[in-house]
Amino acid sequence: MSERAAAPLLALGLAGALAAGAMLGPYPLSPVDVAETLIGRPPDPQAAIVLWNIRLPRVVAAALIGAALAAAGAAYQTVFRNPLVAPDILGVSQGAGLGAVLGILLGLPVLAIQLMGFAFGIGTIALVMAIALALRGMGQVLVVVLCGMAVAAIAGAGISLVKLMADPDDQLPAITFWLMGSLAGIKQADVAAALPAIVAGLLPLIALRWRIGLLALGDDEARTLGVEAGRLRLLVILSATLVTAAAVSVAGVIGWVGLMVPHMARLITGPRFDRLLPVALAMGAALMVLVDAAARCIAQQEVPLGILTAVLGGPVFLWLLARGGRTWAE
Amino acid sequence: MMPLRLTALMAGALAMGLAALTAAAETRTITDATGRQIEVPADPRRVFAAGPPAATLLYTLKPDAMVGWPRAPGAEDMPFLRPGTRDLPALGRLTGKGDTVNLEVLLTARPDLIVDYGTVNATYRDLARRVQAQTGTPYALIDGSLPTIPATLRTLGELLAETQRGETLAAYAEATFAGIDAILAAIPEDRRPTVYLARGPEGIETAARGSINAEIIDRVGGRNVVAAGPDGLATVSPEQVQAWAPEVIVTIDADFAAHVGTMPEWQGIPAVRDGRVYLAPAAPFGFIDSPPSVNRLIGLKWLAQKLYPEAAAPDIEAEVARFYTLFYGVTPDRAALAGLLGSGHPGE
Numbered sequence: 001m002s003e004r005a006a007a008p009l010l011a012l013g014l015a016g017a018l019a020a021g022a023m024l025g026p027y028p029l030s031p032v033d034v035a036e037t038l039i040g041r042p043p044d045p046q047a048a049i050v051l052w053n054i055r056l057p058r059v060v061a062a063a064l065i066g067a068a069l070a071a072a073g074a075a076y077q078t079v080f081r082n083p084l085v086a087p088d089i090l091g092v093s094q095g096a097g098l099g100a101v102l103g104i105l106l107g108l109p110v111l112a113i114q115l116m117g118f119a120f121g122i123g124t125i126a127l128v129m130a131i132a133l134a135l136r137g138m139g140q141v142l143v144v145v146l147c148g149m150a151v152a153a154i155a156g157a158g159i160s161l162v163k164l165m166a167d168p169d170d171q172l173p174a175i176t177f178w179l180m181g182s183l184a185g186i187k188q189a190d191v192a193a194a195l196p197a198i199v200a201g202l203l204p205l206i207a208l209r210w211r212i213g214l215l216a217l218g219d220d221e222a223r224t225l226g227v228e229a230g231r232l233r234l235l236v237i238l239s240a241t242l243v244t245a246a247a248v249s250v251a252g253v254i255g256w257v258g259l260m261v262p263h264m265a266r267l268i269t270g271p272r273f274d275r276l277l278p279v280a281l282a283m284g285a286a287l288m289v290l291v292d293a294a295a296r297c298i299a300q301q302e303v304p305l306g307i308l309t310a311v312l313g314g315p316v317f318l319w320l321l322a323r324g325g326r327t328w329a330e
Numbered sequence: 331m332m333p334l335r336l337t338a339l340m341a342g343a344l345a346m347g348l349a350a351l352t353a354a355a356e357t358r359t360i361t362d363a364t365g366r367q368i369e370v371p372a373d374p375r376r377v378f379a380a381g382p383p384a385a386t387l388l389y390t391l392k393p394d395a396m397v398g399w400p401r402a403p404g405a406e407d408m409p410f411l412r413p414g415t416r417d418l419p420a421l422g423r424l425t426g427k428g429d430t431v432n433l434e435v436l437l438t439a440r441p442d443l444i445v446d447y448g449t450v451n452a453t454y455r456d457l458a459r460r461v462q463a464q465t466g467t468p469y470a471l472i473d474g475s476l477p478t479i480p481a482t483l484r485t486l487g488e489l490l491a492e493t494q495r496g497e498t499l500a501a502y503a504e505a506t507f508a509g510i511d512a513i514l515a516a517i518p519e520d521r522r523p524t525v526y527l528a529r530g531p532e533g534i535e536t537a538a539r540g541s542i543n544a545e546i547i548d549r550v551g552g553r554n555v556v557a558a559g560p561d562g563l564a565t566v567s568p569e570q571v572q573a574w575a576p577e578v579i580v581t582i583d584a585d586f587a588a589h590v591g592t593m594p595e596w597q598g599i600p601a602v603r604d605g606r607v608y609l610a611p612a613a614p615f616g617f618i619d620s621p622p623s624v625n626r627l628i629g630l631k632w633l634a635q636k637l638y639p640e641a642a643a644p645d646i647e648a649e650v651a652r653f654y655t656l657f658y659g660v661t662p663d664r665a666a667l668a669g670l671l672g673s674g675h676p677g678e
Contacts (some may be wrong), residue, residue, distance in 0.1 A: 027573040053594040185532040
């Protein structure tokens with residue numbers, strides 16, 4: 001598919017996914033009901049409550065989080081020049097997870113749990129960076145990634161410890177469910193809380209997309225083209241971390257989206273980051289909205305998003321692999 | 331002639347020591363809920379409860395025999411517990427989802443009997459057999475279902491050499507069930523309210539009809555809106571609760587009870603609109619589950635009063651005081667009762 005033909009299709013796909021997200025859910029609302037409620041003439045007051053307070057915040061949050069994870073994954077894969085990199089490569093998910101499960105263990109209010117998740121996620125990356133700098137300097141990508149793995153393992157051990165200490169009848173199910181990712185409890189206030197961090201992280205990625213793409217060529221090559229690789233890489237890591245931590249802190253750990261969507265987007269755009277980013281943003285948003293709609297419609301019980309994305313992501317990734325890795329070009 | 335009294339004293343002490351020795355050595359054989367023949371002491375003095383349900387049961391029948399708690403009771407539980415049990419160590423639990431007890435710790439507590447109270451299936455039967463073989467301590471597994479509570483109180487009362495107390499408590503349990511049945515006999519199925527059990531600060535954790543966490547809702551005739559699900563806790567979306575439109579919400583989360591009135595996604599639900607969100611008391615043991623043990627008897631009466639205000643006994647405070655005195659050995663004063671039940675009236 002050519003890129004020119006893909007653009008309108010993508011826009012249409014995203015709009016379709018958003019519309020489907022607004023229509024689908026366990027509360028019986030016909031498409032007409034939804035449309036009437038959207039233009040401010042709800043068929044009954046309850047329809048307005050369900051749509052504005054429950055369903056639309058979820059749709060918006062899903063779109064934001066899907067876009068954020070896909071963009072972070074694409075950015076990391078580019079700057080680390082490695083197709084196997086996901087947004088949580090540096091341990092942000094484990095760090096945020098540790099903060100959130102600690103909050104659940106302490107019985108904190110939901111907003112405090114989210115804040116702790118966010119703060120621990122950012123703190124984890126700060127720690128990784130500090131260690132990497134102390135060891136070798138930020139120049140060596142491999143050192144940064146290995147530091148991230150080690151810190152993530154420690155945070156993972158912390159999560160296991162919290163699980164062990166949690167009340168198995170009460171807190172443990174909540175922790176387990178949180179770690180699998182869900183938007184079941186999302187509300188307007190959560191979207192408002194996560195939005196600034198996600199936008200603040202996405203803006204530098206969008207603004208600097210052309211320069212970021214040069215990092216894929218290697219540091220020396222980038223320097224001859226006038227891009228200071230170390231500093232730019234640091235900025236990308238910080239931005240991608242910010243959006244990932246914000247996403248994880250409201251939605252829990254949702255795997256595979258950040259790894260899979262950039263690869264799907266590359267089928268259309270090829271490896272250039274400046275072209276890849278907008279497509280990844282749109283595909284991530286659409287995919288997440290649809291997955292979340294499925295999560296609330298499949299059963300009376302919420303299906304954790306992490307389960308759905310893994311069931312979806314595993315086969316898609318294998319299919320991409322079977323295509324011979326032609327989508328990734330150095 | 332100093333030695334005479336001393337000798338008498340020594341002889342007495344010796345006799346008592348011998349009696350204690352023979353009592354400890356005296357055993358009898360019983361059959362537990364899994365059909366295993368086990369040899370138990372005639373008068374168990376140190377009993378290890380395998381999990382919170384068993385600990386609650388043991389506490390009500392023979393608190394002096396407890397060697398520890400599965401989890402340490404919290405500060406809010408202390409006023410409602412017998413002084414002698416407040417500082418018992420937290421030893422961990424043997425069964426359930428997280429096996430946290432160390433067998434060496436268990437043996438350090440020198441129990442002469444291990445009691446487990448709850449689900450009877452192949453897993454727990456096997457666990458009982460293995461722990462008994464490993465520790466050399468008799469391990470009795472008792473059926474933890476709600477309808478068998480009177481029988482359980484009698485059986486365990488006898489096993490613990492507290493037959494009279496077991497009989498008293500069993501009679502209370504039977505009267506409780508009979509009282510609920512009398513109320514239900516007058517209220518046709520379709521006039522019983524629909525109920526949603528809300529757990530967690532967001533209220534979106536729940537338990538389905540037939541699960542042990544929501545069993546007492548079924549027993550008092552509440553129509554649990556969560557019809558089918560896994561046997562245990564489930565998470566649902568607020569939109570799903572909106573679709574169910576329950577008439578009553580019962581919660582065990584104080585945070586949720588305090589905020590549901592202002593949470594936008596819960597507005598318009600009949601229970602929230604009509605002020606019928608009820609917070610279940612939780613000290614020293616929960617009214618709904620946590621743990622699913624004999625503590626649910628007072629939960630049944632409390633819930634019946636919430637669901638059928640006209641039909642149920644009006645003075646729930648007196649009833650709670652009576653239950654706490656009888657089962658927990660502590661009579662809460664007026665202030666304690668208000669603290670316990672007052673928080674059970676959000677929005678009133």
